[in-house]
Amino acid sequence: MNLALVDDMEYDLRNLQNLIIEYFSNRDTKFCVSLFSSGEQFIDAFGPQTFDVIFLDNLLGGINGMDVARRVRTMDRDVPIVFITTEESYALEGYEVQAMDYILKPVKKKRLYKVMDRLNKTAGPRNVIEIKENRMTRQLYLDDILYVRSSGHFLEIQTSMGSLKPYMTMEYFQSMLRGLGEYGDTALGLRFQNCCRGYVVCLDHVRSLDASDFLMSDGSRIPISRPRYKEMQTAYANYLFRHTRDIVE
Numbered sequence: 001m002n003l004a005l006v007d008d009m010e011y012d013l014r015n016l017q018n019l020i021i022e023y024f025s026n027r028d029t030k031f032c033v034s035l036f037s038s039g040e041q042f043i044d045a046f047g048p049q050t051f052d053v054i055f056l057d058n059l060l061g062g063i064n065g066m067d068v069a070r071r072v073r074t075m076d077r078d079v080p081i082v083f084i085t086t087e088e089s090y091a092l093e094g095y096e097v098q099a100m101d102y103i104l105k106p107v108k109k110k111r112l113y114k115v116m117d118r119l120n121k122t123a124g125p126r127n128v129i130e131i132k133e134n135r136m137t138r139q140l141y142l143d144d145i146l147y148v149r150s151s152g153h154f155l156e157i158q159t160s161m162g163s164l165k166p167y168m169t170m171e172y173f174q175s176m177l178r179g180l181g182e183y184g185d186t187a188l189g190l191r192f193q194n195c196c197r198g199y200v201v202c203l204d205h206v207r208s209l210d211a212s213d214f215l216m217s218d219g220s221r222i223p224i225s226r227p228r229y230k231e232m233q234t235a236y237a238n239y240l241f242r243h244t245r246d247i248v249e
Helices: 010-025 039-045 065-075 088-097 109-121 170-179 226-248
Strands: 002-006 032-036 053-057 081-085 101-104 128-133 136-141 145-151 154-159 162-164 192-196 199-202 206-209 213-216 221-223
Touching: 002 010, 002 039, 010 032, 010 109, 032 039, 039 065, 053 065, 065 081, 065 088, 101 109, 128 170, 145 170, 170 199, 192 221, 192 226, 199 221, 206 226
Parallel strands: 002 032, 002 053, 053 081, 081 101
Antiparallel strands: 128 136, 145 154, 145 199, 154 162, 192 199, 206 213, 213 221
16 A cells, blocks of 8 residues: 655654554555655655555645645546544535545544544445446446436436436436445435435535535536425535544544
8 A cells, every 4th residue: 555645744744654654563464655745745746546545734835735635636536535634624625625534633543543444445346337328338436426417318427527428317327326325315324315306416526505506516506406405404414424523533
């Protein structure tokens, strides 16, 4: 596992390095830790598939952590980014760049180990579905889907890399999500929600919720029907709670 640690505070950088070395000391896993004291230094060294995870201070001098993450996403949409932060309030910003998690400073062993265990678990195959577009069958990662809109006999699937228009009904698409355990139970706070007739939205890519719409990470607005508004409030609140509660542990 190749890890990048980016922090302009020498003490924090070394502390994180020592905790990661300690984590791997009792595990039969080869690893390499690369240290960067600025966002500029890291960007100069970064390339697609260079690292398996990036631990990134969000308050860097010079190029700040969010801008570094944005640049990373133009080159690599999949590498996990874990922000190291001093404030819980920064957590919601990371949905724009699909941050995997946040850790509060000073970094605690228990909290870091929990994140590392998640990384090891998610290193395996990601959920995919098969779609047909222009008579071609292709695999689509669920992680890449922002939202889906029904358009006649076709779907418009908006992804982080562009739009796809497979010949598929919304009902069939939803059945695939159910088969993967990803769809629509607000009690569980699952990612994909039917927010309006003809729309399914992925909460991973929601930036905020206002009086009538979801505001997405790409700037688009997805309508929420009045009968489903309270249900969507609950689903989104459950989702945020599940993804931010570990920050303070």
